[in-house]
Amino acid sequence: MKKLLDYAEEGDTVVVWRIDRLGRSLMDVLNTVNLLRDQGIKVRSISDSIDPETSAGRMMLGMLATLAEYERELITERVNAGIAAAKQNGTRFGRPLADPAVIAEKLKIANDARAKGRTAEDAAQLVGWSRATLYRHRQAARTRDELSQQV
Template sequence: MQREALKAAGCTVIREEKVSGTSRQGRDELRILLDFVREGDALVVTRVDRLARSIGDLQDVVRELRTKGASLQATEQPIDTSTAAGKAFLDMLGVFAEFETNLRRERQIEGIERAKARGIYKGRKVKADTGEIRRLRHEEGLRPTEIASRLGISRTTVWRALNARATSEVRTAIAD
């Protein structure tokens, strides 16, 4: 639908990516567009929340466009940063997009806490066998990188397993 809306708006170059707008990190297509845009061009999106979900990121994009003499337009919202009204409306939409993202995050955290309290949510299933990690370290003398490679897990997981044991041993020693 978005591709059709952009074609109907007269866009000749359409780039798409399947990355969330919550961050500019990893948004290669956006970076290409921003590098490519020239004076007099317009970056057209269907909705502002498809471009950015934080007011800071949105303002950074608009600032970068402005320095290149380009503007931002949205097909489903009355936004055209070449006008004062368009700029004001854009800022309001950016604030609401960020607010919505924050609300969603808060609801998710609340839901997880409620599920944990009822014993439903237990977090991600453990992929690593802590006993096997310790055995490989102490009996075979393998280093954490070698253990991680052999078990197909990250070094961080190995270190957490080894440090959890060390922490519990310290607690036991203090309790005795």
């Protein structure tokens, strides 16, 4: 498609078997047709008989645009309904929760490495973390310790 758009010049006619071959979605097709028309390139569809140069062809493209918008809204509604239903059924979204025992063990290993003179970067890599992750877990452990001492 990129080669076609680069190759076609004003006055050319792009002929396609079906109008939907110009894009992956109806909105993509409409955007491509409008881009080509803006560049003075005609578009013809053989099997659909859609010619954006005629009023009937433009009407068909307009109807396709309306249907594409409707389809996008339906998909969004269905996805949102599915997410809401999954949440009501207890599904948790996002990254899986890390095992606190594993985090504590890795933090102990990293802290021991730091005590032996290794850099934070090296200590973090030793347990498969980034330096920022090491710092984040150290801060969280400090906060937990402070909260437990207050109680």
